[in-house]
Amino acid sequence: MNFVVFAGGVGGAKLADGMARSMDDASLTIIVNTADDFELYGLHISPDLDTVMYTLAGIANPETGWGIAGDTFHNFDMLARYGASPWFHIGDRDMATHLLRTQMLRDGATLAEATRILSERLGVTARILPMTNDRVRTVVDTEEGLYHFQEYFVKLHWQPEVRSLIYEGAGEAEPLPAALRAIETADTIVIAPSNLYLSIDPILAVPGMRDALLNASAPIIAVTPIIGGEAVKGPAAKLMRELGDEPSAAAVAQHYAEFLNGFVLDERDAELQPRIEAMGMGVLLADTLMRNADDRARLACEVVTFADRLRPEKMGGCKLNLSLPPQKQPVRSTDANR
Numbered sequence: 001m002n003f004v005v006f007a008g009g010v011g012g013a014k015l016a017d018g019m020a021r022s023m024d025d026a027s028l029t030i031i032v033n034t035a036d037d038f039e040l041y042g043l044h045i046s047p048d049l050d051t052v053m054y055t056l057a058g059i060a061n062p063e064t065g066w067g068i069a070g071d072t073f074h075n076f077d078m079l080a081r082y083g084a085s086p087w088f089h090i091g092d093r094d095m096a097t098h099l100l101r102t103q104m105l106r107d108g109a110t111l112a113e114a115t116r117i118l119s120e121r122l123g124v125t126a127r128i129l130p131m132t133n134d135r136v137r138t139v140v141d142t143e144e145g146l147y148h149f150q151e152y153f154v155k156l157h158w159q160p161e162v163r164s165l166i167y168e169g170a171g172e173a174e175p176l177p178a179a180l181r182a183i184e185t186a187d188t189i190v191i192a193p194s195n196l197y198l199s200i201d202p203i204l205a206v207p208g209m210r211d212a213l214l215n216a217s218a219p220i221i222a223v224t225p226i227i228g229g230e231a232v233k234g235p236a237a238k239l240m241r242e243l244g245d246e247p248s249a250a251a252v253a254q255h256y257a258e259f260l261n262g263f264v265l266d267e268r269d270a271e272l273q274p275r276i277e278a279m280g281m282g283v284l285l286a287d288t289l290m291r292n293a294d295d296r297a298r299l300a301c302e303v304v305t306f307a308d309r310l311r312p313e314k315m316g317g318c319k320l321n322l323s324l325p326p327q328k329q330p331v332r333s334t335d336a337n338r
């Protein structure tokens, strides 16, 4: 069984980790947003790639979701002592990742090659792919002016009101051929509960990615990042309001509707089920909060079992034995409707 997960940072990393934990013999490819990448002190930082890599390696900081568990920040303190006004906390161990990645890139490696080497050295068996090797950067157009994503997100704590988002360089970027092949040969494709505008849309903005989903033969399932009108983490709901969308799981389903076959809706939002089914996709009600490793594996397993229901022939590829609520409406099983 070949699984593909589209992911940003923490939410995507947790679900990918659940999939890796609950499926022994499956191959897992995670296509990761790199529009949050930036350069700081001459280092190439890839926050989402690292969050996915550290999570799958079992060394992620459980409190923040990003960075390394038990890391220290002596370099940050020293930068402050020099009067450098640091605002982005690079842990001392985390720093090693940025140093090596930057060196590999300067020596001519692609971002995909550097990611493969780093994740292999950390013992990660899943394949972590950047969406592209090219430079794509999210620029946030706010009432206060234009900001690079990390300035908006970390320095300004996502407070400025957003007018629009620009995925700079996306139009000219080439998708990673391995990512396109993975989508084409996947048995199941999952859009993780990541921020739709900041994590998933930049991936879809890379030419060829959206078409690859539209042409995929595997069922495509999105897991909601919104529960009860609020984001599980980060600014998704605030951005939905500011960009003129209704902050709800139904609006997320609508956002991806052209290529989705199934949507995993949180059980606290059960009243939205008929509305989402009316968009022509299957709905699975589940507890989508991933508080611990068991939750991740359980949710991943439910998603995989749900995908099995959405394809004509049964596949069956999960260790946990979960009983799912009955499907209320027959779901699409052909490509024609996507």
Ligand code: FO1
Residues within 6 Å of the ligand: 008, 009, 010, 036, 046, 047, 048, 050, 051, 066, 067, 087, 088, 089, 090, 091, 094, 150, 153, 154
């Ligand atoms: N997020 C923060 O809110 N504050 C930080 O100081 C911070 C540092 C950081 C260092 C390395 C890394 O890989 C990620 C880091 N993040 C930090 C998270 C990150 O910037 C965002 O969560 C993602 O870009 C959004 O997915």
